Amino acid sequence: MTARKAASTLFMGALWVAGLVAVIPLVLIVYYVLLKGLPAVHVGFFTQTAPPPGVPGGGMSQAMWGTGLIVGMATLISVPLGVLTAVYLSEFGRGRLAVGVRFVAEILLSTPSIVAGAFIWALVVVAMHSFSALAGAIALTVLMWPIITRATEETLRLVPDELREAALALGVPRWKMVLRIVIPTAGSGILTAVMLAVARGFGETAPILLTSLRNDFLNTNPLQPTDAVPLRIYNYAQSAFPAWQTLAWGGAITLLGAVLVLSIGARLLSDRQQRRLG
């Protein structure tokens, strides 16, 4: 009995240590980013554009709007595409095409993001003779589509077959069964998949570096080079000016904050649905 208790204590201890080891880097990252970046975060940070070299102050508003534009467009493209692909794979795909699509999604999922950037650079930027927010959005779609597809397919597969059969046995056509029973039942899971992909899109640097380039000024034209928060961080972090480096840390805070809000939002929504489903 004591041996078993000792073993239990030992393993519980090991689990606690493992848990702590996982949390420590996260806490350190947040602490360090706040420490370095908070001095940059003030009203001007959100309203002003990039300062000239050596000039104090300035902000990142052009990069935040740019990130919103690029990720927004990428979300508009990749969410319908990803969800529809997942519905096809889970509900209709039985033949070779489904195997092929799933294989492609899996390969894309593990493709280095710079490859996606280079690919879209060759395909879109070269063809259109211009770096642009649209090219950046397409490059992000290459990364977000497989995330949404695979995660959504997994949640759709979790919907019990009993519910599908119940609907079919009521004389409901298959497409309507999918639309009105399967997708709503998987709702919170699909939402989580989307949030996951959007969070990924916020943070990606390499694909938009090769497609959106950068822009020191606020740009709302999707066909023009556009700034983004991760690009700014990348540029400022490499610079020699301490003021710019501080701005880079401030950018890091914004990204962390955005991802945090998204994660909490996803969690709240999925909790609410879980409670509703009992």
Next chain:
Amino acid sequence: MSDLQVIGLNAWFGADRVLGDINMKVEAGRVTAIIGPSGCGKSTLLRCLNRMHEEVPNARVTGKVVYGDWDLYGPDVDPTDVRCHIGMVFQRPNPFPTMTVLENVVAGLRLRGHYDRASLHDNAERAMRLAGVWDELKDRLNRPGGRLSGGQAQRLCIARALAVGPDMLLMDEPASALDPISTQQIEDTIQELKETVTIVIVTHNMQQAARISDRTAFMLRESHDRPSALIEYDETRVMFTAPTDKRTEAYITGRFG
């Protein structure tokens, strides 16, 4: 209500032929029980009657099922129409978790394009009364459908199947996941339902078959390289007192299965 004729019916899962040359007549307005040991193809036969079998990947059916003078496997028949006339209740209660009690009952109608609120509500009340669940749930129509007890959920599913207005109901071991009291309620419901709908019920519980059915079919798969066959089919009292086939007698007296 019409009689349903099963003529030379065969069913496959992939290369495995699970039903072999089934012929039987389901009589209108009566309760027909299908009994037999596990894996004897009772559920498969049931699912062939409203074209649900073919929803399983690689599943296949040959032969005929004729309802009145309607050939259910005819070339121009839409399976969704068949299922509106021949409804189904499953072994595990399966209310739609995203819908309320009321939405569950009218789901079949709404998903087939009926939206008139008043008529939907009337239909729901009628179906829930038939299923014997109106009095219990009429004050909880807007509660989530996923949080009922097993017995209530199953009777809700019966109401959901009835709301579409079928004149035949296929029940696949509808009480086997329920406690004895809920089972009793389901059996009472079946007795009242047979005034309005023809019922075919699959059960592995022979006492249940003897209690509730008018006619009983006994199925058996004698070896894995042969398909299941309909061994004997007769009035329930004959089947349980004086069966013709030795295998029926052996099963009913509990010597196997």
